[in-house]
Amino acid sequence: MDRRPVSRSIGHVGLALVIAFGVLAGGAGYWQVFRSPDLSSAADNPVVIAAARDVVRGQIVDRDGKVLATTKRDANGDPYRVYPDRSVSPIIGYASRRYGTAGLERSYAAQLIGVTDPDPVRNLLKKFESNPSDPQTLTLSLSLALQKAAVKGLGDDRGAVVMLDPRTGEVLVLASTPTFDNSAIANPATEDKGFAAVRDAASQPLLNRATQGRFVPGSVFKIVTAIAALGSGAIDATTTFPNQAKAERDGLVVNGFRIREHPGVPVRTFDLAHATEVSSNIFFALTGLKTGGANLADYAAKLGFDGNVGFDLPVAPSQVTNGNGSAPGGFVDEVELANASYGQAETFVTPFEMALVASTVAHGGILMKPHLVTALTGRSGTRTVAPEIFRQVISPNEAAAINAAMVRAVEGNLGKQFTPGAAVPGIVTAGKSGTAELGGKGEPHSWFIGFAPADNPQIAIAVLVERGGRGAQRAVPLAGSLLKTYFDTVGR
Amino acid sequence: MAVVSVAILIGSISLALAQRDPDAKPGGLEPAEPFHLAVYLGVLWLAHIAQVLAGRRTDQVLLPAVGLLGGISLLLMERLPQNLVVQTLGDTDLGLADVQLVWLVLSIVLAAAIAVVVRSDRWLRLYKYTWAAAGVALLLLTFVLGTEINGQRLTLSFGPVSGQPSELLKVILVVFLAGYLSENRSLLVEQSTRVGPISLPPVPYLAPMVAMWAIALGIVVVQRDLGAALLFFAVFLLLLYTATGRPGYVVLGLILFVVGAFVMYQLVDHVRTRVDIWLNPFADPSGAGYQVVQSLYAFARGGLLGTGLGGGLPLVSGRLPIPAIQTDFPLAALGEELGLVGITAILGIYLVVIERGLRIGAAARDDFRALLASGLALVVGVQAFIIAAGNLKLIPLTGITLPFISYGGSSLLVNGIVVGLLLALSDKGVEPPPPPRQPGRLARLTRRAAG
Numbered sequence: 001m002d003r004r005p006v007s008r009s010i011g012h013v014g015l016a017l018v019i020a021f022g023v024l025a026g027g028a029g030y031w032q033v034f035r036s037p038d039l040s041s042a043a044d045n046p047v048v049i050a051a052a053r054d055v056v057r058g059q060i061v062d063r064d065g066k067v068l069a070t071t072k073r074d075a076n077g078d079p080y081r082v083y084p085d086r087s088v089s090p091i092i093g094y095a096s097r098r099y100g101t102a103g104l105e106r107s108y109a110a111q112l113i114g115v116t117d118p119d120p121v122r123n124l125l126k127k128f129e130s131n132p133s134d135p136q137t138l139t140l141s142l143s144l145a146l147q148k149a150a151v152k153g154l155g156d157d158r159g160a161v162v163m164l165d166p167r168t169g170e171v172l173v174l175a176s177t178p179t180f181d182n183s184a185i186a187n188p189a190t191e192d193k194g195f196a197a198v199r200d201a202a203s204q205p206l207l208n209r210a211t212q213g214r215f216v217p218g219s220v221f222k223i224v225t226a227i228a229a230l231g232s233g234a235i236d237a238t239t240t241f242p243n244q245a246k247a248e249r250d251g252l253v254v255n256g257f258r259i260r261e262h263p264g265v266p267v268r269t270f271d272l273a274h275a276t277e278v279s280s281n282i283f284f285a286l287t288g289l290k291t292g293g294a295n296l297a298d299y300a301a302k303l304g305f306d307g308n309v310g311f312d313l314p315v316a317p318s319q320v321t322n323g324n325g326s327a328p329g330g331f332v333d334e335v336e337l338a339n340a341s342y343g344q345a346e347t348f349v350t351p352f353e354m355a356l357v358a359s360t361v362a363h364g365g366i367l368m369k370p371h372l373v374t375a376l377t378g379r380s381g382t383r384t385v386a387p388e389i390f391r392q393v394i395s396p397n398e399a400a401a402i403n404a405a406m407v408r409a410v411e412g413n414l415g416k417q418f419t420p421g422a423a424v425p426g427i428v429t430a431g432k433s434g435t436a437e438l439g440g441k442g443e444p445h446s447w448f449i450g451f452a453p454a455d456n457p458q459i460a461i462a463v464l465v466e467r468g469g470r471g472a473q474r475a476v477p478l479a480g481s482l483l484k485t486y487f488d489t490v491g492r
Numbered sequence: 493m494a495v496v497s498v499a500i501l502i503g504s505i506s507l508a509l510a511q512r513d514p515d516a517k518p519g520g521l522e523p524a525e526p527f528h529l530a531v532y533l534g535v536l537w538l539a540h541i542a543q544v545l546a547g548r549r550t551d552q553v554l555l556p557a558v559g560l561l562g563g564i565s566l567l568l569m570e571r572l573p574q575n576l577v578v579q580t581l582g583d584t585d586l587g588l589a590d591v592q593l594v595w596l597v598l599s600i601v602l603a604a605a606i607a608v609v610v611r612s613d614r615w616l617r618l619y620k621y622t623w624a625a626a627g628v629a630l631l632l633l634t635f636v637l638g639t640e641i642n643g644q645r646l647t648l649s650f651g652p653v654s655g656q657p658s659e660l661l662k663v664i665l666v667v668f669l670a671g672y673l674s675e676n677r678s679l680l681v682e683q684s685t686r687v688g689p690i691s692l693p694p695v696p697y698l699a700p701m702v703a704m705w706a707i708a709l710g711i712v713v714v715q716r717d718l719g720a721a722l723l724f725f726a727v728f729l730l731l732l733y734t735a736t737g738r739p740g741y742v743v744l745g746l747i748l749f750v751v752g753a754f755v756m757y758q759l760v761d762h763v764r765t766r767v768d769i770w771l772n773p774f775a776d777p778s779g780a781g782y783q784v785v786q787s788l789y790a791f792a793r794g795g796l797l798g799t800g801l802g803g804g805l806p807l808v809s810g811r812l813p814i815p816a817i818q819t820d821f822p823l824a825a826l827g828e829e830l831g832l833v834g835i836t837a838i839l840g841i842y843l844v845v846i847e848r849g850l851r852i853g854a855a856a857r858d859d860f861r862a863l864l865a866s867g868l869a870l871v872v873g874v875q876a877f878i879i880a881a882g883n884l885k886l887i888p889l890t891g892i893t894l895p896f897i898s899y900g901g902s903s904l905l906v907n908g909i910v911v912g913l914l915l916a917l918s919d920k921g922v923e924p925p926p927p928p929r930q931p932g933r934l935a936r937l938t939r940r941a942a943g
Contacts, residue, residue, distance in 0.1 A: 027886045
């Protein structure tokens with residue numbers, strides 16, 4: 001008969017409780033130390049809301065020191081925000097007592113108010129200071145001059161332009177049109193009218209089209225397909241498809257569905273560079289089928305399609321498919337995969353994500369972590385944000401092959417017909433235009449992504465004009481002129 | 493010697509309390525606060541002296557440790573806005589700290605009274621089924637006559653007096669389990685039905701106990717009091733293991749728990765909501781997840797060292813950010829103002845209380861007392877764990893109190909009873925236990941059948 005003393009199992013129970021309480025202490029440590037910085041700077045944390053009422057927020061300035069956001073005081077002496085140039089309104093957002101915050105004013109609320117210090121040690125010691133608030137001035141990599149040029153270029157159209165330095169991930173332009181009068185929302189005297197004007201507008205100015213708008217990509221998506229195909233080893237730069245010539249003439253039959261080529265593509269078999277130059281749907285459909293849905297979805301994820309790329313503003317997720325299907329990668333069947341491979345089907349992307357795709361090809365297959373804020377300056381000094389590698393997506397050789405193909409698309413004899421005006425005079429430019437068919441009536445979305453100079457890329461660009469017509473009509477010449485402006489002003 | 497150490501410990505507690513006190517309200521102390529402190533410490537001292545004078549050789553650490561937790565509670569209630577609770581007594585309005593002080597004092601007095609008066613456990617040992625019946629009756633009464641607060645029917649009101657009987661029920665459950673398990677312990681250990689690698693408990697002996705558990709659990713779930721259900725079940729399992737020393741029972745219990753939890757999640761909206769909030773409170777930070785998110789924000793604001801007493805909890809539109817902070821989230825408030833260091837210390841004090849209780853159990857002269865003492869310690873420990881883990885998003889949040897710290901009369905009084913019983917059990921001078929009883933009639937029958 002087992003008569004082990006009860007005291008022994010009491011010891012076990014005691015040990016279990018000690019472990020359980022150890023877990024509790026660990027949990028407290030997780031929230032109080034490990035997660036403390038990001039939770040304490042959340043825009044809806046009461047400490048941030050409370051501090052925001054009477055603290056003068058730090059300024060926001062562009063790369064040249066031009067003021068993008070500053071503070072004035074009303075008749076009662078209460079501070080309110082003023083935004084000198086509305087071309088940056090989708091980035092800066094607003095800080096209003098009544099309507100809360102948006103944009104960088106939201107994501108950097110804690111730093112602008114100064115409730116958290118970028119330096120963890122100072123943050124810890126802060127509670128011992130008499131005036132703990134140390135509002136930070138944000139310096140952005142943004143170029144106000146280029147931003148204004150982009151907004152002016154988009155004109156009355158709705159659209160977006162993203163330009164970034166592929167070597168560092170610094171964003172120079174993040175334009176979304178229409179812009180809005182964020183000063184009117186921040187000013188207590190005009191806040192109601194100002195907010196009502198943008199909230200009810202059919203053009204949805206509060207939607208940052210660059211980071212939050214999701215659009216059918218059309219042919220610019222072929223670069224994603226190329227990245228997946230080369231990266232997974234499904235094809236190389238010399239791969240050709242023997243059945244292509246016939247498909248170019250009669251259409252490519254996938255599971256009984258016939259994919260047709262657009263006019264102007266020669267009826268023969270050719271490789272990646274040639275296919276990119278003439279923007280062959282058939283070639284990229286065949287490439288996508290060979291690559292497979294799993295690889296396509298996988299490489300899209302590697303390129304940051306889920307939107308979690310550590311950017312300073314929230315980025316909507318892009319997608320290659322709804323993911324409802326049971327075929328690899330979430331595709332419904334090979335028909336969807338083939339169509340997605342040249343940017344139709346259920347493919348939706350943000351202009352920001354397509355700029356990252358161009359940037360990855362430009363920087364030898366390395367995607368740098370994109371960022372807007374390059375420095376935070378307060379009483380305690382300046383902390384700069386260093387460039388960071390987000391991921392090596394493909395090898396330099398594979399990137400070089402796509403780079404060469406994109407040069408052909410802009411500089412090649414046939415390519416020029418699709419991309420008139422993209423090339424910057426005197427500088428070898430790489431790119432890909434896109435015409436996103438939306439079905440039904442109306443103009444397609446006009447796209448261009450690219451970078452320059454092709455042999456040593458300094459700037460990557462993505463341009464989207466909603467319902468702007470064929471790529472060549474609207475996005476391509478705008479991209480060309482913005483690249484030229486870049487090299488005339490910022491670039492050396 | 494022991495008395496001296498207690499004196500020193502209590503002295504240091506009083507010093508610590510006094511030192512912390514000025515920080516509690518920067519910009520002037522309210523006159524009531526030194527009075528609160530004096531009353532509280534005075535009663536704590538008296539409780540100790542009463543035991544010494546009565547000649548009881550009770551545990552020397554338990555009361556000071558509990559007293560420290562109560563002191564933290566008093567400080568916290570003084571720090572929170574007093575208008576969270578207002579009780580009118582005659583012409584005077586009593587605020588949060590006043591009311592809490594009254595309950596703390598009553599609770600200590602109750603503990604001391606039990607520790608001094610109770611010298612025999614016969615009244616608990618012999619009438620376990622009566623106690624169980626009384627507990628169930630109490631619950632049924634609550635269910636029929638109870639007042640509904642926040643969608644939970646937990647409160648029983650008699651005129652001006654109201655209380656939450658499920659608090660008392662947990663003590664009754666422990667008394668019953670201790671009685672039942674100690675009587676049938678050898679049989680539970682000895683006999684088993686093997687199914688594959690798992691040895692199951694002998695069915696006839698577990699049946700009444702499982703029934704008791706199921707009744708309690710069922711009523712509690714009908715009352716939507718998940719915290720109490722979780723507490724009862726955990727204490728039940730731990731006591732079963734303590735009595736039998738067989739992990740198989742715990743495994744079986746956990747399987748039952750997983751099945752039960754899954755069914756509840758599917759069937760009961762209330763449970764599903766709680767679990768969904770737990771999985772991702774940030775999905776709806778200003779709606780369903782508000783309380784939990786604000787709790788985590790409070791912990792995060794505290795950081796390593798805390799903001800200092802009175803230095804945290806920024807008001808949102810004139811209100812504290814966390815609803816029900818004084819009952820359900822005192823740990824979040826303490827976490828903000830005392831930091832990780834303070835939280836770790838508080839968890840440490842709970843471990844001291846648990847350790848003392850289990851030690852009393854391990855040193856007890858027979859199984860009933862061992863199980864009773866460990867059961868009482870487990871009630872405190874498991875309850876503290878459940879609500880602390882809920883505050884820290886380690887498990888879904890359930891609305892039970894943090895023992896000795898949360899605001900609330902029922903909780904404090906019942907925990908006073910727990911401490912009193914533990915103190916009484918710790919005295920080596922209590923009446924010696926009766927000789928082991930013959931196994932139950934059922935056991936004799938089966939044994940005869942087997943033989």
